Amino acid sequence: MGTSPVDRRTRVAVIEDQDVVIEGVRAWIAADPQRRAVVAAAGDSIDEVLAGPGGDADVIVLDLELGGDLMTGRVAALSDAGRRVVVFSVHVRPVIVDSVMRAGACAFLDKRTERDQFVDTIVAVARxxxxxxxxxxxxxxxxxxxxxxxxxxxxxxxxxxxxxxxxxxxxxxxxxxxxxxxxxxxxxxxxxxxxxxxxxxxxxxxxxxxxxxxxxxxxxxxxxxxxxxxxxxx
Amino acid sequence: MPDRPAASVAERYDRAGLLAAVVVMAGWHAGFLLPIVIATWLRYGPWASCAAVWLAYAATGTASAVVLLRGRGHGPALPLAACPVLLAGVVTGGLAQPAGFFGSPNWPFVTAAFFALVAMWRRGIAALSAFLAANAIAGLGVLIALGQTDRVSIARFVGLCGGGALPLTLFAGSKLVTAMAGRAASIREELASARVAEQAAEAVQEDRRSRYETIRGTVTGLLRGLADGQLDPAEPATRQRIAVAVSRLRRYLVETDDVPDPLSHELRACADAAERHGVAVDLAAPAGQVPHLPVEVRRALTEPIITVLAAAATRARVTVVASPDHVAVAILADASLTGADRDALASGPGGAAEVSVDEEGGLLWAQAQWTGARASP
Known part of the structure; x- marks a missing residue:
C-alpha cells in the first residue's frame, strides 16, 4: 500500500459517546508508525460531527450504540450519501454485523478485540x-x-x-x-x-x-x- | 382426531347438542305420534293413518342418528338421502288427511322439519333453511291440490310454517354454544401457553441476572483493587485479571439466544471454566446455523477445545462455522502442548470429528470438523 497514489493522510470522523474510547482511537491512530490517518472530528452525535469539520472526512467510524440507541438504521442513509462507514461496536452477533454490512457499511470492527486492525481497516476503506x-x-x-x-x-x-x-x-x-x-x-x-x-x-x-x-x-x-x-x- | 384440547371441547359440546336433538326426536316420534297414528288407523283406516310415513320417518331418523353419532355426516350424502323421504312424507301426509289439510293432526308437515334438523346437523344453517323452504313449497302444493286456497287456510298454513322457525333456532343456538365453548377453551389454551412462555422468560432472566451478579462481583473487585492501590495495572497478573473480566463482560453482551444450541452452550461452559483459571476467552457467536448434532459428535467437537483451553496461558479465540452438513469448531490460543498431548489431541476421542492441530509462533490452532456426509453411511 506504500506505492498507493493516495499519499495524503486519511481523515477520520469518530462518532462515539464514550470519551475514553475516543481517546483510545486517537491514541491508536497517533501510534501508527506510518502516520497514515488523522482524526478530523469526534463527537457523540452523527449530525453534529458531520455538520462540522467531520463533514468532508474520508471515513466515518461509527459506534453502533449511541446513548443507548442502535444506529443500524442510519448506516444505509450514510452509505447512500456516499459516506464510507466503518462500524465499531461490541455488538458482534452475526445478525447485527450482517444487517449493517447489508445496509452498506464498508467494514466492521469488534471494539474489544480488533484494535490491532483498526488503522489498517480505515486506511483500506478510505482507498x-x-x-x-x-x-x-x-x-x-x-x-x-x-x-x-x-x-x-x-x-x-x-x-x-x-x-x-x-x-x-x-x-x-x-x-x-x-x-x-x-x-x-x-x-x-x-x-x-x-x-x-x-x-x-x-x-x-x-x-x-x-x-x-x-x-x-x-x-x-x-x-x-x-x-x-x-x-x-x- | 382433534389434536388440540379446544377442538375436543367444541366437539364434546356439538355431540351433546346432537344427542339432545336425537332424544327429543325419538321421544316425539314414538311417544307422541305413535298413539295418534294408531288412533287414526282405528278410525279412518291405514291410508289416512300415514303409518307408512311414520315408519319411513323412523327409518330415516335412525339412520341419521347412527351416521352422525359415529362422527360422520359432513358430506351431502345424508341430506340427499333423507330429504326426498321427508318431503314425500309431507306430500303423502297432506293428501291423506281425511278432513283436509288442517282437519286432523297433519303431523308429517311439522315433524319433517325436526328430522331434517338431525339429518343436517353437520351441514350449515343454509342447508336447513333450504329444506324448510322446500317443505313449505311442498305443503303449499298440497294445499293447492286440495283446493284449500281460501284466506283462512292460507293464514293457518303460514302459521304452521312459522313453526319451522323452531328447529332453525335450535340449530343456530346449538352451533353458537358449541362455537363459544370452543373459543373459551382456546382462550384458556392461549393463556396456558402464555404462562409457560412467561415462566421460560423468567428463567432466562433469572439466569442472566445471576450471570450479571457474577460479572459485577469480578468487575467491582477489580475496580476497588485498582482504586485503593492494592492492584497495580503495570503487573501482568492484574492485566490478566482485567482481560478475563473484559472477555466475560463481552460474552455477557453477546449472549442473547434464549434457547442456545447445545454445542454453543457446551462451548460457553468450557469458556467459563477456562476464565476461572485466568484465560481471557473470546467466544465468537457461531457463523451459520448449527444443525442438530448427536451427543457423541458434540463431545468429539468440544474435546479438543477443552484440551487446548486447559493449556492456554492467557488468551484464546473459539469459533464455530456451521452449515447443515458441516460444523468446524476451532480454537486459537497461546498454548503449547507436549508431543504426546498433541498426538492424543489429533487422534481425537472417537473419530466422529476430524481434528487438525498446528503450532506456530507460540500460538496453537486446533480445529475439529464434522461432516454430515461422513457420519451417515
Missing amino acids: DRPAVTPSMAGGLLHAARLSDRERQALQHLFQGMDHASIARRLRKPTGEAVSPATVKQYIGRARAKYAAAGRPCRSNYALLARCIEDGLIRPEEISDYRSAARRVPP
Whole structure:
C-alpha cells in the first residue's frame, strides 16, 4: 500500500459517546508508525460531527450504540450519501454485523478485540479497498458464492489467524504454501463478491470499481453475481 | 382426531347438542305420534293413518342418528338421502288427511322439519333453511291440490310454517354454544401457553441476572483493587485479571439466544471454566446455523477445545462455522502442548470429528470438523 497514489493522510470522523474510547482511537491512530490517518472530528452525535469539520472526512467510524440507541438504521442513509462507514461496536452477533454490512457499511470492527486492525481497516476503506476483519468474516462465509480457497481463507480469518498463518495452511496442489498476498487476494475477492451480491449503494459501487481497477474481480463476474442476487430474494 | 384440547371441547359440546336433538326426536316420534297414528288407523283406516310415513320417518331418523353419532355426516350424502323421504312424507301426509289439510293432526308437515334438523346437523344453517323452504313449497302444493286456497287456510298454513322457525333456532343456538365453548377453551389454551412462555422468560432472566451478579462481583473487585492501590495495572497478573473480566463482560453482551444450541452452550461452559483459571476467552457467536448434532459428535467437537483451553496461558479465540452438513469448531490460543498431548489431541476421542492441530509462533490452532456426509453411511 506504500506505492498507493493516495499519499495524503486519511481523515477520520469518530462518532462515539464514550470519551475514553475516543481517546483510545486517537491514541491508536497517533501510534501508527506510518502516520497514515488523522482524526478530523469526534463527537457523540452523527449530525453534529458531520455538520462540522467531520463533514468532508474520508471515513466515518461509527459506534453502533449511541446513548443507548442502535444506529443500524442510519448506516444505509450514510452509505447512500456516499459516506464510507466503518462500524465499531461490541455488538458482534452475526445478525447485527450482517444487517449493517447489508445496509452498506464498508467494514466492521469488534471494539474489544480488533484494535490491532483498526488503522489498517480505515486506511483500506478510505482507498475503497476491500477490508475484512475476523468479525466480518463469519458473515461473509454464508453470504456469497465463494470458491473453496476463498471459503477456507475466510474461515481461518474468522478463527483468528493472520494472513501469514492462513497462507501457511492453504497449500497449493504441489504442496508449497501460498503467499500472504494470495490470501489477501482470496479475501478481497470474497469481499467484492459480497458487495456485488449486496445492496446497490455508492459505497458498494466504489469498492467494486476499485476491485476491478486492481484486477481483483472482472466486470462480467459482477453482473453474474448481481443477476444471481436478483434471482434469490433477500 | 382433534389434536388440540379446544377442538375436543367444541366437539364434546356439538355431540351433546346432537344427542339432545336425537332424544327429543325419538321421544316425539314414538311417544307422541305413535298413539295418534294408531288412533287414526282405528278410525279412518291405514291410508289416512300415514303409518307408512311414520315408519319411513323412523327409518330415516335412525339412520341419521347412527351416521352422525359415529362422527360422520359432513358430506351431502345424508341430506340427499333423507330429504326426498321427508318431503314425500309431507306430500303423502297432506293428501291423506281425511278432513283436509288442517282437519286432523297433519303431523308429517311439522315433524319433517325436526328430522331434517338431525339429518343436517353437520351441514350449515343454509342447508336447513333450504329444506324448510322446500317443505313449505311442498305443503303449499298440497294445499293447492286440495283446493284449500281460501284466506283462512292460507293464514293457518303460514302459521304452521312459522313453526319451522323452531328447529332453525335450535340449530343456530346449538352451533353458537358449541362455537363459544370452543373459543373459551382456546382462550384458556392461549393463556396456558402464555404462562409457560412467561415462566421460560423468567428463567432466562433469572439466569442472566445471576450471570450479571457474577460479572459485577469480578468487575467491582477489580475496580476497588485498582482504586485503593492494592492492584497495580503495570503487573501482568492484574492485566490478566482485567482481560478475563473484559472477555466475560463481552460474552455477557453477546449472549442473547434464549434457547442456545447445545454445542454453543457446551462451548460457553468450557469458556467459563477456562476464565476461572485466568484465560481471557473470546467466544465468537457461531457463523451459520448449527444443525442438530448427536451427543457423541458434540463431545468429539468440544474435546479438543477443552484440551487446548486447559493449556492456554492467557488468551484464546473459539469459533464455530456451521452449515447443515458441516460444523468446524476451532480454537486459537497461546498454548503449547507436549508431543504426546498433541498426538492424543489429533487422534481425537472417537473419530466422529476430524481434528487438525498446528503450532506456530507460540500460538496453537486446533480445529475439529464434522461432516454430515461422513457420519451417515
